[in-house]
Amino acid sequence: MCGECDWVVWLPARRPGQRAHCPRCHHHLTGTARRDAQAPMACAIGALIMLALVFAFPFLGFSTHGVGHVMRFADTAEALLGDHYGVLALVLLATTVAFPGLYLAALVYLCLGAGHQRLPGAIPLARLLRPIEPWMMSDVFIVGVLVSLVKIVSLADIHIRASFIAFCIYSLLLLRTVTLIDWTALWDAIAPAPEPDMTAHAGASGRSQSLVACGACGTPFVAHPRHRCPRCGKRHHVFRVDRIQLTWALLVTAALLYIPANIYPVLSTVTLGNAQPQTIAAGVLHLAESGDWPIAAVIFVASIVVPVSKIVALAWLCIAARGRPAASLARTRAYRITEKIGRWSMIDVFVVAVLATLVQAGTLMSIEPGPGAIAFAGVVILTMIAALTFDTRLLWPERAPGNAS
Numbered sequence: 001m002c003g004e005c006d007w008v009v010w011l012p013a014r015r016p017g018q019r020a021h022c023p024r025c026h027h028h029l030t031g032t033a034r035r036d037a038q039a040p041m042a043c044a045i046g047a048l049i050m051l052a053l054v055f056a057f058p059f060l061g062f063s064t065h066g067v068g069h070v071m072r073f074a075d076t077a078e079a080l081l082g083d084h085y086g087v088l089a090l091v092l093l094a095t096t097v098a099f100p101g102l103y104l105a106a107l108v109y110l111c112l113g114a115g116h117q118r119l120p121g122a123i124p125l126a127r128l129l130r131p132i133e134p135w136m137m138s139d140v141f142i143v144g145v146l147v148s149l150v151k152i153v154s155l156a157d158i159h160i161r162a163s164f165i166a167f168c169i170y171s172l173l174l175l176r177t178v179t180l181i182d183w184t185a186l187w188d189a190i191a192p193a194p195e196p197d198m199t200a201h202a203g204a205s206g207r208s209q210s211l212v213a214c215g216a217c218g219t220p221f222v223a224h225p226r227h228r229c230p231r232c233g234k235r236h237h238v239f240r241v242d243r244i245q246l247t248w249a250l251l252v253t254a255a256l257l258y259i260p261a262n263i264y265p266v267l268s269t270v271t272l273g274n275a276q277p278q279t280i281a282a283g284v285l286h287l288a289e290s291g292d293w294p295i296a297a298v299i300f301v302a303s304i305v306v307p308v309s310k311i312v313a314l315a316w317l318c319i320a321a322r323g324r325p326a327a328s329l330a331r332t333r334a335y336r337i338t339e340k341i342g343r344w345s346m347i348d349v350f351v352v353a354v355l356a357t358l359v360q361a362g363t364l365m366s367i368e369p370g371p372g373a374i375a376f377a378g379v380v381i382l383t384m385i386a387a388l389t390f391d392t393r394l395l396w397p398e399r400a401p402g403n404a405s
C-alpha cells in the first residue's frame with residue numbers, strides 16, 4: 001500500500017536491481033532490491049569508524065595577526081555552552097553526530113542479527129530508524145563550514161585539518177548507507193510479514209476498503225480504532241482531518257518565531273572591544289557588498305526563501321486538504337519538495353556555530369552567537385515537524401475518478 005496516496009498495489013517479488021513505484025503518485029514503494037545484503041552494513045561500519053576519527057584529530061585551524069588556535073569538532077558544543085547557547089549546541093550535536101551515530105549503530109546491529117529470529121529489541125529499533133532520517137544533517141553542516149570559511153577567509157588564515165576530511169567521508173558514507181538500505185528486505189529479515197488479507201483488491205484506495213498501511217513497516221492491515229500493526233506493534237494512523245490543526249499550530253508558531261529570528265542579530269563580531277551585531281538580512285547584504293555573490297545567494301535562499309516559501313506552501317496544502325481533492329499529483333510533489341529542502345535552512349545556524357567556535361582571538365577579534373540564531377533554529381525545526389505531521393493521503397480522492405460507486 002502506498003504511504004503517500006493510500007493506493008492499494010499488488011507487488012510481484014522484485015529481482016535484484018528492481019524497485020517498485022506507486023502507479024498513482026510515483027512514490028517509491030520499496031527500495032532497490034539487492035543481491036548483496038551486506039552492503040549497507042559495510043557502509044555503516046565505515047561511517048562509524050570515520051565518525052570516531054572526527055573526534056580524534058583537530059578540525060580546523062585559525063590564525064590572525066599571529067594569534068591563533070586549533071579547533072576540535074567537540075569544541076563547537078563547548079564554545080556554544082560557554083556563550084550560554086546550549087540549545088544550539090544540542091541541535092548541532094544531535095543532528096550531526098548523535099542521530100546519525102545512533103542510526104548507523106542500530107543499522108549495523110539489525111543487519112548483523114538479520115535472519116536470526118527474536119533479536120532482542122530489533123523491532124522497536126527498526127521502528128525508530130525511519131523517523132530519524134530527516135534529522136541527520138551532517139551534509140548541511142559541511143556546507144555550513146564551507147560558508148563560514150568563505151566569510152572569514154579575508155580576515156584570517158584558515159587551515160583545514162584531518163578531522164574535517166574524516167567528517168566529509170563520514171557524511172558521504174552516511175548518505176550512501178541511507179540509499180543502500182532496502183527496508184522491505186530488512187523488515188522481512190527482522191519480522192516476517194503476516195499473511196496478506198485476500199479480500200483486499202488492488203487499484204482502489206485503502207480507505208475505501210478499511211485498510212491502513214503501517215507507518216513503520218508498511219504492512220497493510222484492516223483498521224480498527226486502537227488497533228496496532230500485527231507485525232511491528234505500531235499504533236496505526238487513522239484519517240483525521242483535525243491533525244491539520246496541529247500542522248497549522250506549528251506553522252503559525254514558526255511564522256511568529258520568524259519575526260525575532262530576523263529582528264535580533266544571529267551573531268556579533270567583536271573587534272577590539274567593539275561589538276558589531278548582524279542580522280540574517282544584514283549578513284546577506286554584507287556578503288553581497290564584499291563580492292561573495294554565490295555565498296550571499298546560498299544564505300539568501302537557505303535563510304529567507306526556503307523558510308518563507310515552506311511556511312506558505314504548507315499553509316496552502318493545509319487549505320487544499322480540507323477541500324475536494326484536485327491536482328493531487330502536483331500538490332503531492334509540492335509537498336515532497338518542501339519536505340526535502342527544509343533541512344537546508346539549517347546552514348545559517350551551523351555557520352553561526354562554526355564561526356563562534358573558530359573565531360576566538362581574544363580581544364583582537366571574536367564572534368559570538370546572537371539570540372536570532374536560536375529563534376531561527378526554532379523556525380527550521382518547527383517547519384520540519386509541521387511537514388512531518390501533514391498527511392499527504394488527504395490530498396488524494398478516496399476513489400479513482402470514473403470508478404466512483
Ligand SMILES: [Zn+2]
Nearest residue numbers: 002005022025
Ligand atoms: Zn501512491
Ligand SMILES: [Zn+2]
Nearest residue numbers: 214217229232
Ligand atoms: Zn508495522
